[in-house]
Amino acid sequence: MTGAGFVTDELCFWHDPGNYALMLKPGGFIEPYNRHIENPDPKRRLLNLLGVSGLRDRMLAIPSRDATEAELLRLHTPAHLAHVQAVAAGGGGELGIGAPISANGWQTARRSAGCALAAVDAVMSGQVARAYALTRPPGHHAEPERSMGFCVFANAALAAEHAIAQYGLRRVAIVDWDVHYGNGSYKCFESRADVLAISIHQQAGYLFVSGEADEVGEGAGRGFSLNLPLPPGCGDGAYREAFERVVLPALDAFRPELIIVPCGYDAGRFDPLGRMLLDGVTFRWMTRAVMDMAERHAQGRLVFTHEGGYCPVSGPFFGLAVLEELAQSQTEVVCPFTAQHAKIPGQALADHQRDLVGALANHFNELRQRHW
Numbered sequence: 001m002t003g004a005g006f007v008t009d010e011l012c013f014w015h016d017p018g019n020y021a022l023m024l025k026p027g028g029f030i031e032p033y034n035r036h037i038e039n040p041d042p043k044r045r046l047l048n049l050l051g052v053s054g055l056r057d058r059m060l061a062i063p064s065r066d067a068t069e070a071e072l073l074r075l076h077t078p079a080h081l082a083h084v085q086a087v088a089a090g091g092g093g094e095l096g097i098g099a100p101i102s103a104n105g106w107q108t109a110r111r112s113a114g115c116a117l118a119a120v121d122a123v124m125s126g127q128v129a130r131a132y133a134l135t136r137p138p139g140h141h142a143e144p145e146r147s148m149g150f151c152v153f154a155n156a157a158l159a160a161e162h163a164i165a166q167y168g169l170r171r172v173a174i175v176d177w178d179v180h181y182g183n184g185s186y187k188c189f190e191s192r193a194d195v196l197a198i199s200i201h202q203q204a205g206y207l208f209v210s211g212e213a214d215e216v217g218e219g220a221g222r223g224f225s226l227n228l229p230l231p232p233g234c235g236d237g238a239y240r241e242a243f244e245r246v247v248l249p250a251l252d253a254f255r256p257e258l259i260i261v262p263c264g265y266d267a268g269r270f271d272p273l274g275r276m277l278l279d280g281v282t283f284r285w286m287t288r289a290v291m292d293m294a295e296r297h298a299q300g301r302l303v304f305t306h307e308g309g310y311c312p313v314s315g316p317f318f319g320l321a322v323l324e325e326l327a328q329s330q331t332e333v334v335c336p337f338t339a340q341h342a343k344i345p346g347q348a349l350a351d352h353q354r355d356l357v358g359a360l361a362n363h364f365n366e367l368r369q370r371h372w
């Protein structure tokens, strides 16, 4: 079982959150803006780059599908599904907190979640070792009972649950490196020990949820949620330190049978919704690091769900770096940002970052000793 698969669907690019100005509904002194910040461009331009570079042809094309209602109901409430259906049937509108849809929203959200499940199917059936789902709407902020933060259904969490319910896995790890807290995965699995939910994010980068390190799960799930809130301004050094001291040791100890990465590119240094400094170099390194863990513990099984990332110019190059690594295939594309990487201040690990990650490592070691 080698190689990588790729799943996407044109309908995902037709997902339409309207013309909100950033996340604000136009009105009063807020002039209507031409596009929502979560518009198709960043992901479509990645898809185009994959095509032009030839990389897409080197990956297995996984057919897309819809998530069934039964699959959505594994983690979401019937009331939540009914709400999404009703808002879409009414022509669209705001679903919750910053998650507007248009009339096709029920359709696009089920397709987006279904692509994540199809990626799991391809990996679990042994067609490929690794699979990437390029979809909209994203999912990692969606909670069992509500949509928020551009997300309708919890794509990555549903993928984890699919692997458990359909294929009988006993341990699945989620490594969420979108710059915003993966609160949806936390809420879905906070009481369970069979899913290790790790989120590495910008502290207080998404104001509607917290994501602090003391949110560690409840009951049987206590100790199986690891939140790494990092200060703004983290670059390559801080992310590597967080991986080497917390994320990778946790994965090694948990021994997941599948790793799922809700992958955002909004920790990239040009992103309008994040204040981190990453380049393709670091996204590639993190991808390699989780691949190594998947090969050590999970027969190589690794599924990526595309989450945020709002710079339509740099994001596709960072995505290409991830996908080149997953496909184990280099293209002739030269990332126009990589050459600048070494000159960008803040890439080296700073003292305050080392101290913070050290404290997080101690905190999680204690948790593991007490609860695992």
Ligand SMILES: [Zn+2]
Pocket: 178, 179, 180, 264, 266, 307, 308, 309
């Ligand atoms: Zn994000």
